[in-house]
Amino acid sequence: MVRIAVVPGDGIGREVIPVAEAVLASLHPDWDFFDVEVGYARWQRTKTACTDDDISALKSADAILFGAVTTPPDPCYDSVILRIRQELDLYANLRPVKGEGFDIMVVRENSEGLYSGIEWRERDRACTVRVVSVAGSTRIGRYASRLAAARGVPLTIGNKANVLKSDILFREICSAEASRAGVSYEARYIDALALDILMHPDRYHVIVTTNIFGDILSDVAGYLVGGLGMLPSANIGDQLALFEPVHGSAPDIAGQGIANPIAAVRSAAMLLDHLGYAGEAERIEEAIQSLLHSGIKTPDLGGEATTEEFGAALLLAL
Amino acid sequence: MVRIAVVPGDGIGREVIPVAEAVLASLHPDWDFFDVEVGYARWQRTKTACTDDDISALKSADAILFGAVTTPPDPCYDSVILRIRQELDLYANLRPVKGEGFDIMVVRENSEGLYSGIEWRERDRACTVRVVSVAGSTRIGRYASRLAAARGVPLTIGNKANVLKSDILFREICSAEASRAGVSYEARYIDALALDILMHPDRYHVIVTTNIFGDILSDVAGYLVGGLGMLPSANIGDQLALFEPVHGSAPDIAGQGIANPIAAVRSAAMLLDHLGYAGEAERIEEAIQSLLHSGIKTPDLGGEATTEEFGAALLLAL
Ligand SMILES: CC(C)[C@H](C(=O)O)[C@@H](O)C(=O)O
Ligand SMILES: CC(C)[C@H](C(=O)O)[C@@H](O)C(=O)O
Numbered sequence: 134m135v136r137i138a139v140v141p142g143d144g145i146g147r148e149v150i151p152v153a154e155a156v157l158a159s160l161h162p163d164w165d166f167f168d169v170e171v172g173y174a175r176w177q178r179t180k181t182a183c184t185d186d187d188i189s190a191l192k193s194a195d196a197i198l199f200g201a202v203t204t205p206p207d208p209c210y211d212s213v214i215l216r217i218r219q220e221l222d223l224y225a226n227l228r229p230v231k232g233e234g235f236d237i238m239v240v241r242e243n244s245e246g247l248y249s250g251i252e253w254r255e256r257d258r259a260c261t262v263r264v265v266s267v268a269g270s271t272r273i274g275r276y277a278s279r280l281a282a283a284r285g286v287p288l289t290i291g292n293k294a295n296v297l298k299s300d301i302l303f304r305e306i307c308s309a310e311a312s313r314a315g316v317s318y319e320a321r322y323i324d325a326l327a328l329d330i331l332m333h334p335d336r337y338h339v340i341v342t343t344n345i346f347g348d349i350l351s352d353v354a355g356y357l358v359g360g361l362g363m364l365p366s367a368n369i370g371d372q373l374a375l376f377e378p379v380h381g382s383a384p385d386i387a388g389q390g391i392a393n394p395i396a397a398v399r400s401a402a403m404l405l406d407h408l409g410y411a412g413e414a415e416r417i418e419e420a421i422q423s424l425l426h427s428g429i430k431t432p433d434l435g436g437e438a439t440t441e442e443f444g445a446a447l448l449l450a451l
Numbered sequence: 452m453v454r455i456a457v458v459p460g461d462g463i464g465r466e467v468i469p470v471a472e473a474v475l476a477s478l479h480p481d482w483d484f485f486d487v488e489v490g491y492a493r494w495q496r497t498k499t500a501c502t503d504d505d506i507s508a509l510k511s512a513d514a515i516l517f518g519a520v521t522t523p524p525d526p527c528y529d530s531v532i533l534r535i536r537q538e539l540d541l542y543a544n545l546r547p548v549k550g551e552g553f554d555i556m557v558v559r560e561n562s563e564g565l566y567s568g569i570e571w572r573e574r575d576r577a578c579t580v581r582v583v584s585v586a587g588s589t590r591i592g593r594y595a596s597r598l599a600a601a602r603g604v605p606l607t608i609g610n611k612a613n614v615l616k617s618d619i620l621f622r623e624i625c626s627a628e629a630s631r632a633g634v635s636y637e638a639r640y641i642d643a644l645a646l647d648i649l650m651h652p653d654r655y656h657v658i659v660t661t662n663i664f665g666d667i668l669s670d671v672a673g674y675l676v677g678g679l680g681m682l683p684s685a686n687i688g689d690q691l692a693l694f695e696p697v698h699g700s701a702p703d704i705a706g707q708g709i710a711n712p713i714a715a716v717r718s719a720a721m722l723l724d725h726l727g728y729a730g731e732a733e734r735i736e737e738a739i740q741s742l743l744h745s746g747i748k749t750p751d752l753g754g755e756a757t758t759e760e761f762g763a764a765l766l767l768a769l
Contacts, residue, residue, distance in 0.1 A: 204613060212613060247581065252616045258584035259617035263565065266576035293663065295522060295530060298570045299577035324670040327645070331674040345611065346667075352642040353671055356649040 138194035144382025145392035146200020152394035152444035223368035235334035241347025274310035277341035291342030365399035456512035462700025463710035464518020470712035470762035541686035553652035559665025592628035595659035609660030683717035
């Protein structure tokens with residue numbers, strides 16, 4: 134039986150994830166959905182945002198549907214989502230951004246780079262090591278190259294090899310993987326690339342880049358679709374994958390029942406696609422489009438539907 | 452006597468810098484302008500893009516007017532502009548982006564961070580150390596805070612302290628410097644900030660951030676004014692400052708005499724401002740605006756003027 138770990142998290146995560154879960158359950162009534170509570174609320178109760186048992190529970194699932202977690206400005210609080218990405222080795226962070234005339238997939242390396250955790254403090258400075266490994270670059274380069282091959286598009290390699298010797302390695306390995314997969318590729322400096330996806334989004338298709346560059350680049354690309362509000366994402370490992378909306382827990386609107394669940398539902402669609410149900414993923418997107426066209430939207434889009442009303446209408450449309 | 456080192460460099464640098472130099476010379480016929488040749492052309496001749504003597508010559512100047520250098524895809528070629536920034540300790544990279552309803556100054560830390568040069572290759576990985584020093588953060592935080600105070604605007608501190616412990620230090624020090632200078636400040640994560648300057652450019656004024664974040668952020672901000680083509684920049688140290696257009700050597704249009712010299716002329720205006728001639732800098736900007744309004748523009752802006760014609764018209768307007 135397929136087992137889905139459901140992690141609502143904090144804030145609007147608790148409001149949008151039930152809608153996404155309901156969509157999955159309506160398509161697959163036989164799947165087992167089980168909740169895992171991590172995040173700030175849990176931390177306030179227990180001083181642990183995420184226990185080893187939570188990690189084990191997540192590992193026992195076939196896929197994870199994740200909401201959002203609030204990160205308090207407490208230096209002792211370690212980011213829950215970073216811990217999960219590390220412990221589950223979810224090395225490929227996929228961030229699709231689609232709009233009129235463009236369809237970009239940012240494939241962000243999700244396990245090393247500046248997120249290595251190798252940091253120290255000296256008397257008069259603080260250091261963080263950016264790690265680019267052969268193994269890490271190979272698996273992300275291969276993942277992105279295969280995706281580009283499957284889509285029949287070229288690969289763009291975002292890097293800063295004119296400054297960082299570690300990116301000469303990244304660029305070399307990704308180029309080699311692209312050649313192996315039979316896709317053409319182009320290496321671009323990340324600063325120029327971040328500007329050019331705004332100027333010419335139609336020129337980009339699959340972009341592979343290191344961890345923090347992907348973090349920034351995917352937010353910048355969000356501008357092309359009016360912000361992060363409706364964007365889903367996937368964190369993929371060899372064993373397991375986690376799907377989460379790009380938006381956060383949004384404490385400012387949490388508790389009002391007006392959060393837009395589209396990013397969460399699209400994340401559920403990516404989950405379905407990942408598990409082999411590409412047709413269902415497409416039907417979900419069509420249902421979302423039909424609702425938007427008939428004016429059923431949450432207030433952020435100028436509509437009047439509550440989160441629950443949108444969810445109910447979506448289930449009906451499906 | 453004021454001595455200005457003039458470095459045309461490669462490509463269109465050789466075409467736009469003469470215009471900028473002519474503007475300076477027309478305002479200050481008594482200044483001494485001397486050429487320093489660095490860059491790719493020199494490297495092809497001598498296998499050195501920039502000698503120790505060139506560095507000494509630059510150091511002897513009161514300010515440097517810099518064009519652009521071509522960086523060939525040769526791993527043995529070290530970036531000339533990076534070497535100059537390091538050796539002259541030009542720690543503050545100022546990148547103004549102004550448009551209808553916004554006036555943003557990105558103050559990029561220009562001497563450390565991921566540009567530390569501390570890199571090594573192990574058997575199965577490559578590492579680069581991101582260095583955030585107390586001294587480096589203090590001087591850039593102070594520079595940006597004073598600029599914000601002089602402009603009567605708040606300071607935004609671009610950082611990724613939720614992931615990088617080195618940025619907790621950067622944020623703390625910049626916050627303290629803002630308080631000392633009596634300006635209000637806000638710390639923002641660089642990914643969210645890169646998106647938000649696009650969504651709400653009017654909310655940002657002076658932004659201080661670490662080296663590579665500033666590199667990316669200033670290119671992204673260029674989108675607000677249609678690209679990098681017309682943007683100037685300054686690299687400021689305690690002894691000396693260098694002024695350069697943000698655009699590169701543009702090999703594709705070099706040699707045709709059609710390059711737009713506005714970014715170079717604006718860089719010359721920043722040089723004048725830096726040396727205490729703020730009124731002249733303003734007059735130059737007014738002259739540029741009047742030319743644009745009367746339709747005297749280079750082909751990139753839809754006009755028909757050559758670089759030289761634009762330059763001649765500008766001198767006349769001044
Ligand atoms: C919250 C933060 C640690 C995280 C990251 O930097 O990866 C976020 O920005 C993201 O993109 O998922
Ligand atoms: C050419 C390159 C080394 C340089 C940098 O990264 O600083 C450029 O991008 C810039 O912004 O001036």
